[in-house]
Amino acid sequence: MKIKAVFTKTVFLFFILLLLGFRPDYGDSIVVGSIGEPRTFIPILASDSASGAICGLVYNGLVKYDKDLKLVGDLAEDWDVSEDGLEIIFHLRKDVRWHDGELFTARDVEFTYQSLIDPDVPTPYSGDFKMVEQFEVIDDHTARVIYKEPFSPGLSSWGMNIMPRHLLEGEDLINTKFSRDPIGTGAYKFKVWKTGERVELVSNHDYFEGRPYINRYIYRIIPDQATLFLELRAEGVDYISLTPLQASRQTTTRFFNENFQKFNFPSFGYTYMGYNLKDPRFQDIRVRQAINYAVDKQEIIRGVLLGLGRASTGPFIPESWAYNKDVKPLEHDPDKARSLLAEAGWKDKDGDGILEKDGMKFSFTIITNQGNEQRKMTIEIMQRRLKEVGIDVKIKIIEWSVFVSEFINKRRFDAVLLGWGLGQDPDMYDIWHSSKTKEGEFNFVSYSNSEIDKLLLDGRQTFDQEKRAKIYHRIHEILYKEQPYLFLYVPDSLPIIHKRFKGIEVGAAGIGHNFIKWNVPKNEQRYIR
């Protein structure tokens, strides 16, 4: 009896100690090193990744993506979508205050929406909000959005950071001082921006999801890759993104193993070769499939990414619900490629190793933009593999703005090597729909497939994630079979972070999703004040 009591007590005590011991400590700073300088902290005008990174900590949207890329509430506690999908009602949190103490209300959301559709505001994000027919404030914490037609990507577009009406109403968003001194609702408050040096944020003790453990967030701007890496070695920065070379060769020393933790997970983007489908040679699906067999994707990943990536089979984030895991990348099979080409009428009659059809040699040029070494190397590796099956490939590298305005927009290319970055929502109407082929639009390969057109539309009008997943899985399957793009690879994101930071969790969304839970135990803290 007595023994049991002691035992219970011990267990209880142990449990208390465990709880105390596991409560993370507050304090310390994280120094993030980056090449890019932010431009503005007006979220609806910020289109570069540096501004986006800071805005993401200072502001909140109504919704956000969690670590599994599922849409969850942020400033909105909850929302209802009407049966016909035309109406969304957002129920906002009632306990949120701006960094200056004002209460956050639906008026702020309304103000942000109006700024987004204001013709005098040069925002790149107006597209999704143009689909809104009406925005109504029902009360301080409820807002109703009515769409012209059912538009499921619309829901995720409300992840747009909300701006404070009481500070910005009547201000000229382009010239306001606010763009360098923002007030948000987010986990961190803006402190200072020294142009060309750093941006400094401090934690918001009253944050509605709880006070972040790390006190200061310092974004250091170091415009040179080599210097950035030296600063990492000198422990002048805590967190940078590595290149594949740095990740696989230069950070394997004892110093790095003892002081840093490395992560790798698929990035939100993929590299592909797009065919000009107006070109009769590429209109034959067998030719495109043959090229898919002839190119060894694993070899490219080994050579270009030093193994830090994966073969891509479709235009979705590999860990997301939209990605069809049943679509497997084809094996490298030059024999199959040859027989498919022969079937399509391409034969080597004069014995020079290059295939011909109707007296024309199979020779085409892949163009890509200047300044991206990975793309150049990718084409070089493909060039050799395609030579093996009798296709001659030439390479042309062109300065970015000429590349886009003179070659892509005017459709003056055989094939083009490029990459797409991916948003969390899988809607890609603008890239694949057959109506989006005008100059300056994004279906520049001129792909047209009535089933895809219909599925893209269905995908936009379906709100249920399971049903949407089915639609996008089908799109994925068709695109891989039809090969309007030769899908090549998804490079890994390669962040490296100082070992003193604990609580980092890798999910489909990467590592940033639980930043406010990152912490440093008291005895390891470096920046103490």
Added chain:
Amino acid sequence: MIKYIFRRLIGLIPLLLGITIITFAVIHLAPGKPTDMETQFNPKVSMEARERMMTLYGLDKPIHIQYKDWLIRLLHLDFGISFVDSRPVMKKILERIPVTLGISLASIILILLIGIPIGVSSAVREGGFYDRSMTVFVFIGFAIPTFWLSLILMDLIGVRWGILPVSGIKSLEFEQFGFFEKIFDIARHLVLPVFVSAFGGLAGISRYMRSNMTNVLKQDYIRTARAKGLREKDVIYKHGLKNALLPVVTILGLSVPGLIGGSVIFESIFSIPGMGRLFYESVMTRDYPVIMGVLVIGASLTLLGNLLADVSYAAVDPRIKYE
């Protein structure tokens, strides 16, 4: 003299105008638009949004109208608003100047302090072992790529030995420091950049100095001075050096624009927020107002520097007179 300066200043105006016309045209003719960088290849950005931005920046007007607008603003000393972050161009430039100017001045002083003695002592020992090894030394400095030397020094001194900071101009805790700590902190950060830029510039001054000095030392008045029985020290420093320094004045005048020009490579590597980086970044983003602002200031300083060189030449050399 004053009349001369006045006449020269008047003459600068059409010259400056010509420079602005040509640069304005060249910049606008280069492929690419300011709106490209933000909006191109982002499927979320509609055609309409892109056109809206063009109108907002006034880029839809014909180029001569754009130039006229720009020029009228310039006459009011308004360089316009940056396309990138909507801040006044003047403000962007002014916040960069102190750092670049500070580093340039420090490195010019260092170059003069080391370069002139090297030049003089080499000239005195012309053709000897000392002269030749100095030649090799300064040319190594001239030939070594800045970025390479910088990275090696950063790796050795900053990372391996941990004596000096790797990059930047201030520590993260700068704001908490006392006055002397602040000065010490900035000084520590500037040691490597100033050293690297001075090392590269040594060759110029020391070689000029050497060749001037060897010429001067062959002059008759030097022989006279020696014949008078003056001490060798007086011959070299009083009679020789004074005369040999005259052309250096010109070089200093010509280096005025370089003082605020800065260098892209160097500022990027040491991550110093200076003028070189501002200019480079604005070219890459086609930020026309900033590019034009930097160029106009640069051109004005070049022209003024030339004038200054001419005037100061007359001041130090009694043989030269302007009517």
